[in-house]
Amino acid sequence: MTQVPGDYVDSDELDRYEDAVLKYHRGEIDENKLMVTRLQQGVYGQRQDGVNMVRIKVPGGRLSPQQLQGIGSILEQYSGEDIVSITTRQDIQIHSVALGDTPAVLRELADMGLTTREACGNTVRNICACPLAGVCEREHVNVQPFIEQTVEYFLRHPLTQHMPRKFKMSFSGCEVDCAQGMIHDVGVVAVSENNRFGFKVLAAGGLGHKPREAVVIESFIEEADLLPVIEAVIAVHNKYSDRKKRAKSRIKFLVDRFGADGFVEKYREEVKRTREAYTDNANHVKGEWQAGCGDVQYYAGAPHEVVAQKQLGLFVFPIAISLGDLTSKHLRGIAKLLIDEKIDDVRTTQDQNLILVGVPEHSLSSIRSGLTELGLAEPVVGDNVVACPGTWTCRLGITSSRNVAQKLTGSAGDLLVRVSGCQNGCAQPTVGDIGIHGEAKRIHGKLIPHYRMHFGGDGRAGGRIGTKGPEVPAARVDKAINRIQETFLASRENNESFLQWNGRQTLDYYKELLADLIHVSASDVPLVLKDHGDKKDFKVLQLGGGECAGVSQEDVAANFSEAAMERSYLRSFLLARKYQQAIDCAVAITRLVGQSLLRSAGKAFNLDEPQEIAAKIKEYLPSHPYLFEPLAVFIGELNRFEHSLEETGTEQHNFDQSGFERLLKMLNGWTVLAGHYCQEKNQAVDFSSSLPETQLTDLDFQDPLLAASLQATTSTAGATLAAASAVSTVISAGSPSNTGS
Amino acid sequence: MTFVVTEQCIRCKYTDCVEVCPVDCFHEGPNFLVINPAECIDCTLCVPECPVEAIYAEEELPEEYSQYLKLNEELSNLWPVINEVKPPPEDAELWAGRDDKLQYLQRNSES
Numbered sequence: 001m002t003q004v005p006g007d008y009v010d011s012d013e014l015d016r017y018e019d020a021v022l023k024y025h026r027g028e029i030d031e032n033k034l035m036v037t038r039l040q041q042g043v044y045g046q047r048q049d050g051v052n053m054v055r056i057k058v059p060g061g062r063l064s065p066q067q068l069q070g071i072g073s074i075l076e077q078y079s080g081e082d083i084v085s086i087t088t089r090q091d092i093q094i095h096s097v098a099l100g101d102t103p104a105v106l107r108e109l110a111d112m113g114l115t116t117r118e119a120c121g122n123t124v125r126n127i128c129a130c131p132l133a134g135v136c137e138r139e140h141v142n143v144q145p146f147i148e149q150t151v152e153y154f155l156r157h158p159l160t161q162h163m164p165r166k167f168k169m170s171f172s173g174c175e176v177d178c179a180q181g182m183i184h185d186v187g188v189v190a191v192s193e194n195n196r197f198g199f200k201v202l203a204a205g206g207l208g209h210k211p212r213e214a215v216v217i218e219s220f221i222e223e224a225d226l227l228p229v230i231e232a233v234i235a236v237h238n239k240y241s242d243r244k245k246r247a248k249s250r251i252k253f254l255v256d257r258f259g260a261d262g263f264v265e266k267y268r269e270e271v272k273r274t275r276e277a278y279t280d281n282a283n284h285v286k287g288e289w290q291a292g293c294g295d296v297q298y299y300a301g302a303p304h305e306v307v308a309q310k311q312l313g314l315f316v317f318p319i320a321i322s323l324g325d326l327t328s329k330h331l332r333g334i335a336k337l338l339i340d341e342k343i344d345d346v347r348t349t350q351d352q353n354l355i356l357v358g359v360p361e362h363s364l365s366s367i368r369s370g371l372t373e374l375g376l377a378e379p380v381v382g383d384n385v386v387a388c389p390g391t392w393t394c395r396l397g398i399t400s401s402r403n404v405a406q407k408l409t410g411s412a413g414d415l416l417v418r419v420s421g422c423q424n425g426c427a428q429p430t431v432g433d434i435g436i437h438g439e440a441k442r443i444h445g446k447l448i449p450h451y452r453m454h455f456g457g458d459g460r461a462g463g464r465i466g467t468k469g470p471e472v473p474a475a476r477v478d479k480a481i482n483r484i485q486e487t488f489l490a491s492r493e494n495n496e497s498f499l500q501w502n503g504r505q506t507l508d509y510y511k512e513l514l515a516d517l518i519h520v521s522a523s524d525v526p527l528v529l530k531d532h533g534d535k536k537d538f539k540v541l542q543l544g545g546g547e548c549a550g551v552s553q554e555d556v557a558a559n560f561s562e563a564a565m566e567r568s569y570l571r572s573f574l575l576a577r578k579y580q581q582a583i584d585c586a587v588a589i590t591r592l593v594g595q596s597l598l599r600s601a602g603k604a605f606n607l608d609e610p611q612e613i614a615a616k617i618k619e620y621l622p623s624h625p626y627l628f629e630p631l632a633v634f635i636g637e638l639n640r641f642e643h644s645l646e647e648t649g650t651e652q653h654n655f656d657q658s659g660f661e662r663l664l665k666m667l668n669g670w671t672v673l674a675g676h677y678c679q680e681k682n683q684a685v686d687f688s689s690s691l692p693e694t695q696l697t698d699l700d701f702q703d704p705l706l707a708a709s710l711q712a713t714t715s716t717a718g719a720t721l722a723a724a725s726a727v728s729t730v731i732s733a734g735s736p737s738n739t740g741s
Numbered sequence: 742m743t744f745v746v747t748e749q750c751i752r753c754k755y756t757d758c759v760e761v762c763p764v765d766c767f768h769e770g771p772n773f774l775v776i777n778p779a780e781c782i783d784c785t786l787c788v789p790e791c792p793v794e795a796i797y798a799e800e801e802l803p804e805e806y807s808q809y810l811k812l813n814e815e816l817s818n819l820w821p822v823i824n825e826v827k828p829p830p831e832d833a834e835l836w837a838g839r840d841d842k843l844q845y846l847q848r849n850s851e852s
Contacts, residue, residue, distance in 0.1 A: 209761065209786055248789045396784075398763060423763050423786070442765035442822040447780070540764050542742075542782050 008115040008155060011107075017041050018103035025100065036686060040123070042116025043102050046393045047543065051080055051096040053393060054105055055119040060129030060147045060171070061090035061348040065338035068346060070112040072331030078105050081393075084331070086324035088386060088428055089168065090348040091119060091126050095393050117155060122163045124154045124234070128170040130178040131302035131349050135309035135316060135357055138294065139173030140190040140197055141287035146226060147171050149285045153227055158564035158690050159234055162557040164241035165249040167234060168206075174292055178301050180350065180459030181205070182213050183431055185251050186233050189461070190287075191220065197289035198222050203233050204263060206252040209423040211430045211465045214252075215260045217267050223287055228278040232271035238562060240266065243555060276581065277569040300460065302349035304379040304414075306364065309357070317356040317367055320379040323387050323405060324352030333374040341367060351386050351416070353379065382410040386428070390421025390438065391531070395543040397421035399438025399449050399474055403533035407478045411485035415498050423452075430466045431459035433498040434481055440540050441471065444522045449474035449531040449538045455484075455510065456502035467502070469510045473528035476517045487513060555604075556596045556682050560675060560690040563592040567692060570664070579655050583642050586667060590634050593674045597627055600681035610635050627677060630670045637663050668692040742799050743778035744787060745813050747806040749795035750774055751842035753833045756826045758787035758796060769823035770816060771847040772830070777817035778810075793837050816848070 017037055024034040035045075044053040056071070071092060075084050080096030087093055097105055106116060118124060127147045134142040150169070154160050160167070169186040170179035181187020187202035198220050205214025221229055237251040240258075255263045293310075307316050319334070338346060338356065345357040359367060371377055385408050388394065390401030401421035408417050410433075418432035422439070429435025436451035450471045457466025472480045492501050511518065520528055531538050570585035587610060594613035598605055601620050607613050614635060617628040641660055675691040746758075752772050759767050759774070766780035767787075776787075776796075788796045797803065802810060836842065 245785075245789045247785045398782075423761075423784075440764040442780075442824060447764070540780075540782050 008117070008151070009110040009113070010117070010156070011110065013041075013117070014103065014106050014110060017106065021099060021103055038102075039121035040118065041102075041106060042119030043097075043099075043106075044120055045395060046096065047391065047395050047397065047541065048096065048393070050099060052099055052102055054094045054097055054102060054109075054116055055087075056092045056094070056109060056114050056116055057119045057126045058090050058092060058114075058348055059127050059151045060133060060144050061131070061350075062129075062144065063346050063348065064344055065335040065346065067112050067114060068331045068338075069335035070108065070114075071326075072328040072335070074105055074108055075328045075331065083325040083327055085389065086321060086326065086348045086352045086354070088350050088352065088388075088426060089126050090128050090350060092326075092348065093389075095389075115155075118160070122165050124157075124160050124163075124167045124169070126168075127151060128168075128179045128184075128350060130172040130174075130176075131347060131355055132178075132307075132309075132316060132357075133171075133173050135311060135314070136173060136292075137308075137310040138176065138292045139290075139310075140192050140292050141173055141223075141289050143171040143173045143188070143190060143287075145285045146188070146223070146287065150227065150230065154230075154234075156689075158561050158568070159231065159238060161690060162561040162687065163234070163238055164243045164558075165237075165246070165251075167237060167251070169230070175200075175461055176300075177461040180431065180463075182461070182463055183207050183211070183428065183459045184214060185237070186230055187214055188226065188230075190289075192289075192291055193220050196220070197287075199226060201229055201233075203267065204252045204255045206250050207425045207428055207430055207465075208250065209247070209425070210252075211425070212252040212255065213465060215255060215263065217264055224281055224284045225275070227280070227284070228274035229271055231278075232267055232274045235270040235274065235565075236263075236266050238558065239270075243558065273569065273581075276576075276578065277572040279572045279575060302351055302353060302355060304384070306378065311358070313361055315359045315361065315364060317359045317364065318349075318379055319354040319356065319371060319376050320383050321353050321376070322383070323385070323402060326354075330374055330376065333370070334376075337367060337370040337374075340370075343367075351384060381414045382412060384410045384414065385417045385419065386432070387419040388421055388427040390419075394421060395541075396424060397438070398440055398540050399451065400531045400533050401427065401438060403531070404436075404451075404474060404478060407532070408481055409485075411482075411489065413485060413489050413492075413498060415485060415488075417481065419451075428459065429457075430454045431457040431463065432466065433457075433502075434484060435466055436477060436481075438474070439471070440538070443520050444525050446525050446529060447538055447540070448520065448525070448528050451477040453477075453480070453510065455505075456499050458499060467507065470514060470518050472514060472517050473520060474531050475528040480514050480517045483513065483517075484510070556599050556678050557687040557690070559592040559596040559599075560671075560678070560687045563589045563671065564690040564692075566592070567668075574657070574660075577655075579645055579660075580642070582660070583638055583645075586634070586638055586664065589667060589671065590631060590638075593671050594631060596678050597621065597674050600678040624677065626673055627670075630666065634663065634667055634670070742783050743781040743813070744776050744783065744785070745778075745797050745799055745802055745806070745809050746773070746775050747795050747797060747802070747809045748840070748842050749793040749837070750791070751846050752836040753793050753795070753829060755792050755829045755833065756823065757790040757792060759823050760826050761786040761790055762824075765822055765824045766817075767823050768817040768820035770820050771850050773816070773846055774823065775813040775816045775820065778814050779817075819848070 020034055020037045023029045042055045046053050071084060074094060078097050078101045079094050085093045127150060129143055129147055133144045167185045170181050170184045171188045172179040172181060173190050175189060175191055177189050181189050181202040183205045189200045191200045201218040202214035203217045206212055218229060240254050241251055242249045258266060303316055303318050309316060341363045343356055343359055347355050347357060349355060385405050387401045387405035390399055391397035392402050399421045401419045405419040410417050415433035418427045418429045418435035420427040420429045420437040423437050425437055429437045435454040435457060439450050439452060440447050441450045450473055452471050453469035454466035455469050488498055488501050529537050566585045566588045570582050573582040590610045594610060594617060597617050603620050605616055614628050614631040621627055672691055750773050754772055754774060763784055764780055764782055766777045768775050768777055
């Protein structure tokens with residue numbers, strides 16, 4: 001059992017979410033303000049008004065029978081549909097939940113140790129695992145504990161709260177990389193090299209409208225190095241990824257911008273810092289590493305038949321879940337079966353199925369018959385069809401992916417067929433044998449639903465992004481896929497795979513093979529006008545875009561988030577007596593917070609020098625001396641500390657550490673004041689969690705009168721001019737160069 | 742909402758945008774492209790493709806380009822759909838970045 005309720009769930013957060021929903025219903029906050037919180041809690045808008053999709057994060061796909069049962073109960077009570085969906089990232093989505101019911105759903109999920117936090121928006125999304133983690137004969141290590149360590153580390157982490165765009169990670173237990181690191185922002189792969197065991201790390205891969213294979217940023221790292229390495233990649237994303245153009249803000253676009261070598265260079269700059277600052281070395285996960293049996297041939301990816309585990313006498317039992325749809329009968333039935341058979345490990349897979357893990361030999365037949373009663377069974381050849389929700393519930397859907405998917409098969413060749421309803425490719429069409437994504441084409445004056453085809457893709461090691469094929473009207477795409485499969489089966493040589501067969505075809509091959517299906521004459525139009533399952537003529541809804549990108553992130557919020565990161569590095573450096581680095585962090589904070597002040601005042605300057613920033617703040621915010629005067633003091637003081645190091649050497653023991661710490665307290669106090677000012681100017685984004693917890697009243701000032709005036713100031717963001725001046729005076733008066741001299 | 746093609750496209754007419762549009766909502770004139778607001782689904786993919794940054798979201802349309810909103814609507818009703826990339830005019834590079842191009846906008850091939 002891996003779920004630990006306390007670690008992932010924060011009940012205060014759920015209270016705040018419920019509060020926000022109530023306020024929205026009373027008209028006290030608007031839709032945009034609610035959206036920020038809503039997305040942070042994994043609650044998506046749907047195509048249909050007033051109802052939401054709730055995405056449950058399932059790290060590594062691991063669930064317990066009790067959790068399956070609980071999800072079944074939620075489905076019955078709150079969902080407008082009769083199914084929940086397994087996603088291609090091992091999450092579970094509950095559909096059509098009335099907004100007013102979402103707080104209750106989140107609480108019920110929390111009660112069973114499940115979180116939806118950061119399942120959507122510009123966050124670190126669910127982390128995928130290779131399906132047989134812990135039980136595969138090939139694996140070098142069980143990646144699940146490493147995933148949990150990573151989830152815990154980054155959930156609610158300041159660096160991940162205001163990212164330019166989402167961030168997806170995968171972990172695989174061996175070089176085969178069944179979790180598909182190639183298509184992830186970070187892919188971690190356990191490797192064995194000359195009797196050493198560790199991880200290879202891939203980065204900047206991704207699909208969507210511009211698929212790209214990941215690059216290798218570390219060919220070998222020790223397990224203790226894992227978190228600083230991942231943190232460095234996220235730091236690169238935060239620093240450089242485009243925050244304005246949503247379509248270009250995934251980290252993979254930085255490889256276009258900098259080149260692969262340039263990207264790795266940026267990563268190396270960041271990892272130098274994260275490695276220095278990372279102090280948790282003693283507590284890192286220590287895996288049980290082994291060579292594994294390299295030759296064992298499993299079905300690529302999740303197994304499609306019962307397979308033996310490395311643990312003697314235990315088996316993995318896969319269950320075919322058509323389109324990833326689970327009814328409450330399925331959920332309750334499977335849960336009961338598992339509880340009766342004392343099996344507690346059930347996992348979602350990236351191809352939208354379930355696998356039962358740790359099944360003793362004697363239970364296999366009772367599992368099988370129990371599932372038969374539920375109308376479920378092991379996968380069969382040809383049923384590997386993966387689909388996204390498409391126009392059923394998704395705001396971005398262009399075509400009815402699920403409807404056409406139901407008509408498709410992988411054929412006797414057992415191909416992996418992937419169906420996406422739009423170019424965003426959530427069903428990963430570019431890493432399937434045959435993948436298709438929906439779009440609309442205007443022909444003879446009419447808008448006709450089409451699918452773009454992709455061939456011969458594979459997300460595992462040694463794989464590739466599929467080749468772009470022709471566009472076929474939706475009405476004919478099932479026929480097109482059928483024809484390709486039949487041709488493949490008839491002409492394949494020596495039992496070659498579809499990937500191999502496809503590799504031998506030219507680009508024009510498919511155009512010729514499908515020519516009659518591709519072409520739409522004027523008289524054809526009425527026949528191809530409707531999408532699968534539609535009664536009316538095809539129309540693409542204009543729903544104002546999806547929410548997958550979260551709210552457009554203000555640079556200000558990002559700056560405060562980065563400042564929070566610098567504060568945490570600073571602490572580490574101080575502990576390690578790396579004073580120069582600590583000073584650099586403090587300088588970075590003055591720069592970040594100072595820039596935020598200017599932006600919030602409507603002035604965006606690209607200034608680097610804190611002195612210049614301070615001068616501009618004075619120029620444009622003259623009535624807020626408490627915002628620029630302390631900054632001037634900090635700059636002077638930090639210079640002084642830096643000089644003291646130069647004179648005596650960086651690691652000297654007579655560095656005025658307590659003086660430095662007093663300065664930092666005041667720096668935090670100033671950050672809080674600046675934060676209040678900026679928050680007032682940027683109501684749409686809530687970055688209060690990025691501010692230091694310092695109360696200005698915590699500052700250690702001797703004079704009780706001055707302390708009292710500080711208390712008065714902090715009660716409201718709109719400090720009066722007099723009180724604000726008092727604060728600035730106090731901060732200046734309290735600076736180390738003034739006292740004791 | 743919709744997206745709007747503005748001045749920088751005139752006489753440059755790079756068609757990179759057309760390649761990525763999932764709903765074929767671009768219409769082609771002699772030296773300009775426009776987006777049909779009734780068809781645009783706000784997917785945002787065209788914006789970063791344009792080499793001269795001519796495309797804006799309606800709500801981010803700069804003041805000086807405000808007339809392009811109606812222009813896109815009007816002209817998309819007159820002009821045919823373009824759904825394939827074609828080479829830009831030979832002198833496209835010379836016209837990139839000029840801020841006096843509205844006067845050169847051609848409504849039909851004769852003018």
